[in-house]
Amino acid sequence: MDSIGKYEFIAEPFHCDFSGHLCLGHLGNQMLNAADFHSTDRGFGMKYLMNIHRSWVLSRLAIEMTSMPEQYERFTVETWVEDAMKFFTQRNFQVSGNDGKIYGYGRSVWAMIDTETRQPTDIYDIDHGAINQWIVKDKPCPIEKGDRVKMSPNAELIRSIDIYYHDIDINGHVNSIKYIEHVIDLWDIQWFREHRIKRFDIAYVAETHQGDKLHFYREQTGEQTYCIRLVKTDQNTHQDTEVCRCKISFSTKL
Amino acid sequence: MDSIGKYEFIAEPFHCDFSGHLCLGHLGNQMLNAADFHSTDRGFGMKYLMNIHRSWVLSRLAIEMTSMPEQYERFTVETWVEDAMKFFTQRNFQVSGNDGKIYGYGRSVWAMIDTETRQPTDIYDIDHGAINQWIVKDKPCPIEKGDRVKMSPNAELIRSIDIYYHDIDINGHVNSIKYIEHVIDLWDIQWFREHRIKRFDIAYVAETHQGDKLHFYREQTGEQTYCIRLVKTDQNTHQDTEVCRCKISFSTKL
Structure with a gap:
């Protein structure tokens, strides 16, 4: 094979x-x-x-x-x-x-x-x-490895959402793709008329469950680059925990 | 063929x-x-x-x-x-x-x-x-045709959501499946531990666009049957319009 x-x-x-x-x-x-x-x-x-x-x-x-x-x-x-x-x-x-x-x-x-x-x-x-x-050593993958997403404490809370039935997979927590979709939804269609996503990085840290609240903290770190910290409020303990971190780079549509 | x-x-x-x-x-x-x-x-x-x-x-x-x-x-x-x-x-x-x-x-x-x-x-x-x-006349489809979903004015507003980028398809409005998902999300995992969806009916009436608000009015019409009216608030006119109507029947999991 x-x-x-x-x-x-x-x-x-x-x-x-x-x-x-x-x-x-x-x-x-x-x-x-x-x-x-x-x-x-x-x-x-x-x-x-x-x-x-x-x-x-x-x-x-x-x-x-x-x-x-x-x-x-x-x-x-x-x-x-x-x-x-x-x-x-x-x-x-x-x-x-x-x-x-x-x-x-x-x-x-x-x-x-x-x-x-x-x-x-x-x-x-x-x-x-x-x-x-x-292991395949000789097939090129000509994009950079993801670096740690660095963010300052100044990132701004721009949205909070509830976690519902469709967010959850068989493991009982939010599936890896749903985080990506919720992050991309922070931008609207008007933005996507003029921009496309050039690169998307996500690093998963902890798990989110149905009933938790998910908060999105966003910081612009480059001309068309944004970092987003996702923080959950646990429904039982009411404690806040970082669940993942994303970096999204856009390019202007021609 | x-x-x-x-x-x-x-x-x-x-x-x-x-x-x-x-x-x-x-x-x-x-x-x-x-x-x-x-x-x-x-x-x-x-x-x-x-x-x-x-x-x-x-x-x-x-x-x-x-x-x-x-x-x-x-x-x-x-x-x-x-x-x-x-x-x-x-x-x-x-x-x-x-x-x-x-x-x-x-x-x-x-x-x-x-x-x-x-x-x-x-x-x-x-x-x-x-x-x-x-046209195929002789292949059986042994489920009932959908009736008009009848609702009283007493249905209760139970959730309002914003419409984002991922809800919208190439026609510029909320895609037919997203409505179904948003309606099912009205029930939580605890409910779905004990119930499964037996039948889902949806009738599409009008279109919802990104930026509109979507409201869910729900009414229990049978022991395990609920009807849901989806109403949008247009972002420009601030007018409310019914966009679709659903009926969902559950059965208890054994």
Whole structure:
């Protein structure tokens, strides 16, 4: 089996925005699906890990796009493991069209946890370090690795939302893609008429549950770059905890 | 070509809820995708209609399910036109598993409009009434047609939300599935631990735009049946208009 997985998707109408281009969150979802298919086919997928009380946990995701597939367009997500260490693997993505046009790339960092203790576990414990045979060193992913998102205490609270049924996945907390969608929703259609998302970085820190409140603190850190801190208010303890941090860079539409 | 279209989908992890079952809104989306594939393959799809300034508009959708596909399960949506009149077509859906198990059914009513005048147009104008050759009279769809959702003026306002970027599709208004999701979000996970959605009816009346406010008025009309009126406050005129009406029936989980 090839070390690189290749999966075709279609830009479904209701996964496209007002401009008829695939939404970044839905693209992220297809990247995570591709990651899941790739690891399942190679013996270290979520379903297998469930049996041995392990799970992959997405720690960071960065998506950098030159353009986005249009409504009804078929696109291919290629994914491969660039590197694996004891506690983290780096998995990359390439998004291309049927004509070979490259739309963009993604980078992700995953930890493996013990689902009972919720503690990180050694990735090389799985099938005697089998992940090693799938590492691809020579496929380029020409976008930068995500840096830690640095924010000052001056970031401004610009929205608070409630967490509902549709935000929650089988793990009982807000799914990784919903955070991305809520962050992008901080900008309106008027903004997206003139700008497109060039790059989106997200680092996941803690979990949010249905009934919690989610607060968005935003700070402009560059001409077209914003950092967003997501803080939850726990419904039971009323304590505030940072749950993730994002950085979003726009470019002006021509 | 067969009059009945058959399309396979997968219950993606992030399209499943906390219980690991496909969310009804995502199933509805796959039904609409199936409708789109079916009509495109037979020469009366959205893309072709766009060229002649016509468009299908979903007027009503009813989904009635015995159970829901589970995470990673492959399921098939069959769709066919049950009837076509001058201004409306009736399109049905059957959802089944790979083992032939039937999960449930859907019924939908579509109008065709002129995209310039926004007025209904004669469906039989398209390709000399070509839709006639695709009508399937003998495939059963053993769920009731949707009745008009009757509500009293006593329905209670239980939530108001803002309409954001992700609610809006290429037509510039809230997409048909997002309404369903917002309505289902009126119930919490605790409720869904004990209940499942047996049937969901929605009738679309008017369009909602980004920046509008959406209000949910709810009324219990049966032991486990609720009707919901969705009213928008237009951001410019500040006028309230009914945009759709839903009826949702639950059954108690065993």
